[in-house]
Amino acid sequence: MITKVKISDVRFPLDGHAGSDAIHRDPVYSYAVTQLKDDSGITGTGFAFTLGEGNDLVCKAAEYYARQLTGKDIEDTMANFGELFKKLSNDQQFRWLGPHKGVVHLALASVTNACYDLWAKKRGVPLWKLLIDLSPEQIVNTLDLSYLEDELTYTQALEMLKGQQSQKEERKTILYKGYPGYDTSIGWFNYPDELVRENCKKALAEGFTAMKLKVGSVDPDRDIRRAHIVRDVAGDGIKVMLDANQQWNLPQAIEICTRLKGMNPYWIEEPTHPDDLNAHAKLAQAITPVKLALGEHVPNKIIFKNYLQSGSSSFMQVDAVRVGGVSEFITISLLCKKFGVPVVPHVGDMGQLHQHLVLFNHIAMGHQALFLEHIPHLQKHFVHPAQIVNGVYKTPQEAGSSCDLVGLKNQFL
Amino acid sequence: MITKVKISDVRFPLDGHAGSDAIHRDPVYSYAVTQLKDDSGITGTGFAFTLGEGNDLVCKAAEYYARQLTGKDIEDTMANFGELFKKLSNDQQFRWLGPHKGVVHLALASVTNACYDLWAKKRGVPLWKLLIDLSPEQIVNTLDLSYLEDELTYTQALEMLKGQQSQKEERKTILYKGYPGYDTSIGWFNYPDELVRENCKKALAEGFTAMKLKVGSVDPDRDIRRAHIVRDVAGDGIKVMLDANQQWNLPQAIEICTRLKGMNPYWIEEPTHPDDLNAHAKLAQAITPVKLALGEHVPNKIIFKNYLQSGSSSFMQVDAVRVGGVSEFITISLLCKKFGVPVVPHVGDMGQLHQHLVLFNHIAMGHQALFLEHIPHLQKHFVHPAQIVNGVYKTPQEAGSSCDLVGLKNQFL
Structure with missing residues (x-):
């Protein structure tokens, strides 16, 4: 109790x-x-x-x-x-x-x-283990599917999970290999060019095969220049993502994303305001085949449903510390699975909680194990910091969701 | 200062x-x-x-x-x-x-x-007078049009207001006639049928020609019964609006709205979740010619822009005490004017502030003077309560926006 x-x-x-x-x-x-x-x-x-x-x-x-x-x-x-x-x-x-x-x-x-x-x-048990060991009924009973009835009923959710049961064992190999990470910290917005170049090399040396650069400068030429720096250092085999953090309006986004095509971004993230469903749809069409990613500022399952219906975003960056927690994260992941869109969480939790959730998404829901964002800055504040070795998240073994903070350990003593 | x-x-x-x-x-x-x-x-x-x-x-x-x-x-x-x-x-x-x-x-x-x-x-001066006396430039300088560039630029906003200047004098007749009100209080959700019937008669006697009933019951038959009670008492010449306050999911909304067609509602309000842009579009199409109204829970200009683009809502119920205040209310009203959709504010302010804003919308922006919601419950708490006589808001004459509260009058003494 x-x-x-x-x-x-x-x-x-x-x-x-x-x-x-x-x-x-x-x-x-x-x-x-x-x-x-x-x-x-x-x-x-x-x-x-x-x-x-x-x-x-x-x-x-x-x-x-x-x-x-x-x-x-x-x-x-x-x-x-x-x-x-x-x-x-x-x-x-x-x-x-x-x-x-x-x-x-x-x-x-x-x-x-x-x-x-x-x-x-x-x-x-670790949260990932608890979740993958739950039956489909037990999972669906942790979810609130209201306002999704036009796309995902209780029965449909149940059937989706049941249909994945037979492949769970095989997918557990990820637990030994570890879940791939990508490095978000090579190119924060205010880092000078030289530091971006350096960080990029460091990320490659650490085994990362995907990394992200912040764009959205007042002068688009700065974005173009920096994006090409990363591509040049990383080479063609590495996935490079660009993140505009809502900086552009629709006409600007169309213009600048078109110019960014040349460096072959794996996705362009949050090109404009997260409430602007129609702008994303128009943009996606205008800049095809460049792909969009979003979700960091999308607060709930209903808006994710709308984005999925409109087909504008190729990657959904649900964040379990932005939407209503693990329960709604799973609900949205089910929706994404139905629409065939990968879930690549934004990690406001620095990956601590999400390292569990992406394992569940892959093993029990059949989501592709693409990669999980990695942000190192708060590592020392967690009791059990996520372990990223050779660019891969090692599967956490301690009981719980890895969210205990050092400073709050003795809170109730 | x-x-x-x-x-x-x-x-x-x-x-x-x-x-x-x-x-x-x-x-x-x-x-x-x-x-x-x-x-x-x-x-x-x-x-x-x-x-x-x-x-x-x-x-x-x-x-x-x-x-x-x-x-x-x-x-x-x-x-x-x-x-x-x-x-x-x-x-x-x-x-x-x-x-x-x-x-x-x-x-x-x-x-x-x-x-x-x-x-x-x-x-x-009263706020309505201040606003209608501002030049188009002065008005547009009070607005933040960011993220609307695909639909409403600074220049377009300016041109829209300039184009209305010549008709302002003529439209000022509304100041003498008063702005029509509608009665929201005849049928609160938990009022028994008999009270709804009684309130409906009272509203007619007070001169109202439009009134609203709350629907969204667990048993849709209750909604249908009560809607027909209001229609029977009011007669065919009166506008009767129904308000579901987001109670239905899309399949339910389609079914129940179709059943409600028979009593000829002037609009059906907030049929489902306010974030569900696509559900409203599908519903509007499914129940045509029945019209939808929404806006009470829509927080900003960007989402209003999306609703206007999708054409699902025939009345926009912007609320200046929900969106970012008077400035954003005017921004959204301009957007609505561009799309030819009437603004019929939800009045979290009990109409105190909005009585000024609808006068401005009509006189300076050319919006139709349809009607303004009237909720009487907090009248005694305002220093200058809105005056509704014969179903019509009398034009406020005191300086300001009529938002002073009795209990806070001497706040700074």
């Missing part, structure tokens, strides 16, 4: 332009952390990610949700988590502040993720 | 099921209020609307924005408000919590609206 709830506002300033992009010049990576203590003495930890200012608002909203979990048994709760998720996310007064987006939805992510962490720790 | 800033969390519990709808069973109408005191002694008041829980979060976010206005001159600020709006709404850390939606955007509405109120009070 959950007996104590603790919410913490933790912020980590970054050094030397790390984390900078075209829109976010000086972020402070921050977590609104929920900890749920069980009467067995085990603590589940989950969080949502923000860029600093307003992290306290997410904490306050998380407190409102978390309070409602006191007295609940975690196994009972997770046996029908979909219902609880629906109830919390549609709280009749709080809902006005979204619905299903912004501060309240980030808060729900924090609380949801703490539930999953507690669940896995109580069972004494 | 703005010298003092005060944020207040005010909540008004409602009596006897007033305000109830299919999703919000027991709302507490609440305002996150921003007051800006000028060194001339004048106080500008603006607010965002919530349903109670979490109103404090909006207040906290409003404080963050409002602090940045201290020391500014209101005339200087409003001469180029579009730039300030863009800057505040893209605050590089705070932006993560939206962008442009949820708690942070509600907070921006509160602060923006306080600026407009202060501006009008300093000039000693």
Whole structure:
């Protein structure tokens, strides 16, 4: 039974332009952390990610949700988590502040993720193992499929998972090989050209076969120049992704993406405003065969459904610390599977939680094991930091979801 | 110069099921209020609307924005408000919590609206008069048109307003006739049938020619029965609107809206989730000629642009206390004008602020003077409550935007 709830506002300033992009010049990576203590003495930890200012608002909203979990048994709760998720996310007064987006939805992510962490720790297994060992019925019962009925019913979700059962064993080989990573940190927006070149070489030496550069400069020539630097250093065999972080409007995006075609980007990410469904559709058509990626700022399953229906985005970057946590991440992954679109999470969690989720997506849902973003900057703050060796995430072995933070370890003592 | 800033969390519990709808069973109408005191002694008041829980979060976010206005001159600020709006709404850390939606955007509405109120009070005129007397350039300079470049550039906005100049004088007759209202309070969700019937008769006696019923019952037969009650009492000459408050998923909406065709609704409002652009497009097509209305939960100009492009909604219910305040309300109204779609605001402000804005939309922008929602429940809390006589809003004459609240009058004494 959950007996104590603790919410913490933790912020980590970054050094030397790390984390900078075209829109976010000086972020402070921050977590609104929920900890749920069980009467067995085990603590589940989950969080949502923000860029600093307003992290306290997410904490306050998380407190409102978390309070409602006191007295609940975690196994009972997770046996029908979909219902609880629906109830919390549609709280009749709080809902006005979204619905299903912004501060309240980030808060729900924090609380949801703490539930999953507690669940896995109580069972004494890593989250990926808990998830892949669940039956299709048990999985679907953790999901809230409301407003998806036109694309994904309960029965359809169940059938999708059942259809993958026979191939699960074979796909478990990924657990030994490790899940491929890609390096996001070679070219933060405010890094000088020389540092980008250097980082690119370092990433290659570390075994990465995919890397990402921030674009979206006031002067597009800077973007073109830097993109070609990366391509030149990396060579043609390496996947190079470009990330504009919403900097362009539609006419600009069409023009600049067309100019970027020449360096053969693997995708162009967040070219314009994340709410602009139609602009992405027009852009995708205008710059084909260049592919788009988005999702980092898409708050819920309903908007992902719309993007999937419109076919504009070739990679979905769902983030379980932006949407309503693990539960909604799985819901969206099912939707993506139905539409044949790969899930390549944005990692506000620095990959800690997502290393579990992509293993589940691959093994139990049949998603392609493409690669998972890797951001190293907060490694030292995690009790069990993700291990990336030769460009590959090593499969985590400790119980839970790898989200415990060093500074909060003794929170309840 | 703005010298003092005060944020207040005010909540008004409602009596006897007033305000109830299919999703919000027991709302507490609440305002996150921003007051800006000028060194001339004048106080500008603006607010965002919530349903109670979490109103404090909006207040906290409003404080963050409002602090940045201290020391500014209101005339200087409003001469180029579009730039300030863009800057505040893209605050590089705070932006993560939206962008442009949820708690942070509600907070921006509160602060923006306080600026407009202060501006009008300093000039000693009602807000509608201030707005219609501005030149097209002055209006467009209060707007942030970013991410709309594919549909509405600065020059196009300017031309649209210039093109209406010659008809402004003639349209001012509305100031004497008053702007038509419609009655939203005849059929709150939890009102019994008999009360709906009674309220309907009362609304007719008060001179209303349009009224709204809440639908979205678990049992659709209840919706059908109550809709026909209203139609029977009102007769064929009265406009009857139905409001489902997002209760249905797409398959349900298609089925129930088709059944509701028989009572000839003037519109069906918020049939499903406000983020579901594609569902609205499919529904509109499936139930034609029945028309849809939405906007109450649409947070920004970009999503409105998408709805306008998809052509699914025949009435746009922008709410200046949900989107980023008066500035974004005008931006969206311009977009709507371009697409030939009437603006019929949702009135989280109980019509206090919107009575000014619809006059501006009609006189200076050439929008049809259709009708403005009327909700009477908070009348006594306003210093200058909207006057509805014979179903018509009387034109407000006091300086400002009519948003001063009785309890906050002496805030700065």
